[in-house]
Amino acid sequence: MDRRCAVRYPAAVLALVFAAWAADTAEDLLTAARIGDTARVRSLLQPAINLEVKGKDGKTPLIWAAQEGRTEVVGLLLAHGADPRARDNDGLSAYDLALVSSKGKHEAILALLPKPVRVRVDVDALWLPVNMTGSCFESRADLARRLQEIAPDALALAAFTDYARSAGKDALEIVRSDSEGLKAETAAEPPAGVRGAVILVVRPGVSCAQHADRLSLEIDVRVIPASGGAPAFHKTFGAGLTGHHEQVALNPTQYRPIFEEWAKLHAGSIYWEALRVLLRQ
Numbered sequence: 001m002d003r004r005c006a007v008r009y010p011a012a013v014l015a016l017v018f019a020a021w022a023a024d025t026a027e028d029l030l031t032a033a034r035i036g037d038t039a040r041v042r043s044l045l046q047p048a049i050n051l052e053v054k055g056k057d058g059k060t061p062l063i064w065a066a067q068e069g070r071t072e073v074v075g076l077l078l079a080h081g082a083d084p085r086a087r088d089n090d091g092l093s094a095y096d097l098a099l100v101s102s103k104g105k106h107e108a109i110l111a112l113l114p115k116p117v118r119v120r121v122d123v124d125a126l127w128l129p130v131n132m133t134g135s136c137f138e139s140r141a142d143l144a145r146r147l148q149e150i151a152p153d154a155l156a157l158a159a160f161t162d163y164a165r166s167a168g169k170d171a172l173e174i175v176r177s178d179s180e181g182l183k184a185e186t187a188a189e190p191p192a193g194v195r196g197a198v199i200l201v202v203r204p205g206v207s208c209a210q211h212a213d214r215l216s217l218e219i220d221v222r223v224i225p226a227s228g229g230a231p232a233f234h235k236t237f238g239a240g241l242t243g244h245h246e247q248v249a250l251n252p253t254q255y256r257p258i259f260e261e262w263a264k265l266h267a268g269s270i271y272w273e274a275l276r277v278l279l280r281q
Contacts, residue, residue: 135206172278218239
């Protein structure tokens with residue numbers, strides 16, 4: 001071909017074409033990693049590809065693959081040099097999201113990624129009598145004494161700490177835990193050097209209805225950042241149309257096992273939701 005007829009593109013035009021190609025390729029890589037298309041990810045892993053490209057949410061291909069449980073893609077990206085310490089807009093890493101999005105079930109992915117330092121936290125529990133209207137079997141004074149003996153705050157605290165140690169993937173280091181009993185609701189600042197605090201406010205419910213007591217249990221959860229101030233997370237478990245529990249007790253000796261069962265039932269959900277918030281701090 002006659003070189004005099006060849007089309008010469010200015011460098012600026014070539015730069016724009018390359019930028020458009022790079023943007024399309026990066027978006028393609030993010031999508032392929034998220035949906036677990038291993039073959040497509042492999043085909044895109046060219047020297048010019050940016051493995052640390054981020055979407056609007058700040059997630060890299062590795063973070064997406066880890067969050068969605070794409071074990072093969074995670075291994076492939078890591079082998080090509082993807083940074084496992086990159087974080088999204090919420091401050092969460094690939095390990096963090098693999099952990100909290102699956103409640104620890106993405107074990108193969110967690111084994112591939114470097115484990116971060118455990119989150120240090122205080123856990124405090126107290127209980128309030130606001131849902132106790134009376135019993136068919138005991139006076140108000142006797143009912144109050146019985147609940148003091150049952151210590152519903154201690155039941156909730158034990159359920160949370162037991163879950164953290166047995167099923168929490170060693171993500172939390174509980175520096176201090178305290179069962180404060182029946183008292184006014186408080187949210188004290190955690191001591192310096194501690195990542196934050198989880199506060200469990202337990203509200204046992206007892207009411208007399210047709211010669212039997214109806215029991216309920218609500219656990220109000222607040223996560224306080226290490227800097228103090230307003231809670232970064234506030235949610236009630238065991239309340240509302242979907243979460244409300246109610247059970248009949250035919251005598252007061254049934255109170256404790258019922259309350260204990262409900263505390264254990266919610267421990268896992270409380271743990272994972274609190275952990276997600278604490279990881280962002």
